[in-house]
Structures are given as structure tokens and as C-alpha cells.
Amino acid sequence: MFDIRVPATSANLGPGFDSLGLAVSLYLTLTVKEEADEWEILHDLGAGIPTDKTNLIIETALSLAPNMAPRKITMTSEVPAARGLGSSSAAIVAGIELANQCADLQLSIDDKIQIATRIEGHPDNVTPAITGDFTVGTVLDSKVYWTKASFPEVALVVTIPEKELLTKESRAVLPDSLPFKEAVKGSSISNMLVAAVFSGDIEKAGALMEQDVFHEPYRGTLVPELSQVRELGHEMGAYGTYLSGAGTTILTMIHPEKAEAFVAAAKAAVKDSEVKLLHVEKNGVQVIK
Template identity: 35%
Template structure:
């Protein structure tokens, strides 16, 4: 990345030129996929979109549509704005005015990478708004997004698409991409309750037995093979020994649905930290079976606040694997 020669502001930052417009479309993601804890992630054809236009009036205009429109802020505290500012600063720039339009399709707090999508969209937007000679590559985008999110398992597939295998060396984040077998059909069952990633992580033990770690590493290796070469092995390949059982108490309906689907021979797992359930069907016929099973699944759990049974409702989406990753359309002045 070259060093800019234009005069800089007193803060050491150059202003982004007004009139720049960029649109970023980012896929939803499902991390872990069973045994691939904090290392495997799948891009799904369910997209959030962020449109950014720079102005010279110093004002921020934020229009938010779709998921979170009634609860999320529309000022500098929004994740997209905070991340865009951080990315511009890292590149040696600052904004003056900004118009942002965000359309959220992925549900929040459900384990489909909504925060990763927002982070990736903002960093890619920032990278596209600076001078062409200062625009970084996607490895830089992965690094910054990994730093912001704390781990790369959702941001990697959001950036690159398909199946992303990510890891960390010291402070550096890396990812490799593998092509998913064309017969695989992802189906997500989204429950009507949320679960924070922080709570889900707090339920995990500080250590696991050696035999469990050994078993999990074998299944994670098998899972890469099953997803790319032999989907007939998806059921044994998605067996997890590290995290799902510890989190089941926080998402009892999801745990029951996963158990029922796996008993029927379907590769079902917790999507990310949950509570969404992801099933990886091998072909359209199995996808029909999974979708029917979920739509007919009903489970009631005791609500401790109400002292009564409550029925979980599910939103079932039959998706495709996104094979492109984040898409950026730049409209220069």
C-alpha cells in the first residue's frame, strides 16, 4: 500500500473525498459446523446490504431497514459507523459527512454472523472509499475484521464465500477457502428467541478431556472431506465433542431439534453460538425431508418467569451455499 502524498489534517488523517458511493453485499455465515469450533465457517445465500455515500457537510445520515430496525441505533454508536471510522483511520483517512443505508436480512442474536456481516461490510466500504493506490487487499480486510470480532470464523466466509478454514498465528489471522460439494443444501431453523455469543461462550469449560479433543480433531478433519468431496459422510463428520453439549441448557428447543434430526439421519448442528439450527442436506430429496421434519417439530419448555410452558416457533429457510463472498460495487465521482 503506497503512502499518500496529499496534505493531511492536523490529526494526521486525510479526508475522504465527498461524492464517493459504494454498495457492499455480505452473506450470512454459519460457524463451527459441529466440530470445527472457531475454525470452520460456511457462507450462506442470505444477504445484508450496506450502502455508503460520502458528503462534505460533516453530518451523519443513517437509514436502517429490516432486522434490528426498531432497536439498533442510527448514530455514531452503530457498529457499521464505528467500524467504518476505525478502518478509515487505519488507512490514514477520516470522513466528513456520511450517508448510510443498511438493509439487514440476517436475524440478530441467532448464530448467523450478523455482527460479522456488519463488520465486513463496513471495512470493505472503507477500503473502497479511499484513493485507489491506498486500497488494501482482502487479506488486510480479514486481519482488521478478525481483530474487531476477536476471531475469524465468521468473517472469513463472509469475505471469501464458500467454506472458509481460518486460523491465528500470534496476532495474525489467516484463511483458506475450499469449494463445497454442489449437492449440499443448507437449511436453517431460526427459533423465536435470541442467545448472546457472550452467554454461549461463558457456558464452555476451561478445558476438555484429551480423548474428547482427539475425537473432535478427527471429526473436524472428516468434515472438510465430507463438505468438499463426500457428503454421504456428513452425519458422522458433524459430531461435536467440544461445545454443543455444554451450551444445550441455554437453547433447549434447539438441542432437542438437533437430536431429533440426527436420530433421523440428518447432519444437524448448532449454527455458530446458536440458537439457530443448521442442517446440511445431501441433495434436494433429503432437503425436503429435513424441511418437513422441522416444520412439524414442536417443543414446549418451561418459562421460569411466566411459570408456564411456552412453545418455540421456527422460521425455516432453505438456502444455498454462497460461493462469491462479499460483493463490492463502487460508484466513483
């Protein structure tokens, strides 16, 4: 018996659309038990999540090791579904690690990233779920180029509206193209954001997170809480606030000494939402035996 633990992830960080990602301290955990006649994955996440081999975790594992013997598995998850915190990416990464362990695939970190990105479609959520910390990634000719860096010390406050927002719905509001000058502007902002993170300048990075031109101007209409939380952040000295992934989660970066006060203020100001204090998870997927 062993456990597989995968962190939640926050993607984009504003202008780093489909490229930047950050591992955060919420977790999907599998307890992998004895072999069985059929796959069984027990959980209390609701009837919409399969408990047999049609579960995304098992489907992912069997796509890599189709002859793997079935197991009994217990799953718990702190990662809310369809909220922009990488719930499907966590499941994919868990499935890859399940196959890696049970079928002794001897996968490297890069192997896992290449496989996970091929399944998920983008490297922004899956890469930090595998490596931990802050990652930058892009796909060229079906190959993922990625790097990992240490994110500056900061407290993370997530505001999670009750409503779900599926990625396909959130992508539907995006434009098919941007004017060349606007695209150049967005690219330069993202470049500078990455440079600020690598140099440890969280104040500059936080300010740049609020300057996206690729998706937040369009998705903000679907998540009106974003402007509300951002304004509160400005009032309370936060570094920056952005829409996590496709939403609806909103992530605010703030100095640890100001975090508790911001949590209390956000809980009072933003209705029908859950507010949590998190931190950057330095470790990616872990196997605990």
C-alpha cells in the first residue's frame, strides 16, 4: 500500500496564458491498496465522479500500462472541480504516477511532463503538479520545453465563488485573434513577469499579473468577483490579483503578515464564495510508502 499526493495548480498568473503555472497547497491524494478483480476507486466527491475504470485517473494509467493489474484505491481531494485550480490536471498526473509505480515504468520528470501535456493539452497546470513550485512551459512541434524556478516568498489567498465555470465555457468568450500591437504588448508583459519572478521581485511581478490582455478582459465578464477582489487587494496592499486558470477562482498574492486580515476582509466582502489561505507548494507529485 502506498499514497500518491498531487498538488493543485494555478495557471496563467495573468499574462502567462497557457504557459505559466504555480503549485499550491491543496491536494489530491490516492491510497493505492491491494490488487483486485476490477478497478475500484472509492471517494466521497459525488456521483458525477466514476468509481470504476472510466475514472480519469484510471483511464490515464491504463493508457500507459494497459495490462496493469486492477487495484482498490481510495481517493480524497481538496481541489474543487471546475474552479481553475487544476483538478483535471491533478487527476492526470495522479494517473501517470499510478502507472509509473504499479507497472514500474521508470518515468523521468520530463517523461511525465511530456505525457501529461499531451493528454491535457497545455503545460501550465500539469507541469507544476509534477515538479512543484513555479514553472514556465511551451509546446513546439509536439515537444514541451519547460523550466522550474523558486517563487518568491508570499502568501496566497484564493477566493472561490460557488459557481462552476468549465474551461470550454471560459474559452468560448476568448477572441479568435488579437491585433498585432496588442499581442506584442501582452507578450512583453508576460516576459517581464517571468523575469521579475526569476529575480525575486514579487512587487514587480504582482503588478504585472494585473496587466493581462490575453484572457482576463474577456473572462472578467464571467467572473465579476475578480474586479471586486482586485480592488480590495489594492486597498490592503496586496502584490497582485489574477484569475486562476479559466476561473472562477481568484488568487491574490500578499505579504504573509497581511494575509489573515485580507482573508477576513474578502470573506466579508465577497458573497457566496469560499476564501482560503494557502502557500506555494515546493514539491510536485509525491509517492509516500
